[in-house]
Amino acid sequence: MAITQTVDIPANRRLTIQEPDYVGECPECAKHRDPETGELRFNAVTLAALQETSDIMSGKKMVK
Helix, strand or coil: EEEEEEEEEEEEEEEEEEECCCCCCCCCHHCCCCCCCCEEEECCCHHHHHHHHHHHHHCCCCCC
């Protein structure tokens, strides 16, 4: 599902922007998805860091 946003601009023209809607995902992560497949385009180190951050925020992993 995509979010469609219409913005009024001068001279009675309209610009329609469609962005992918990844429910429950941070906007920064959504920017790094392949527009056609929806796969994340990160290297292994970045993916591991994102997973660790997610685990910490959800309480699955405790930090000192």
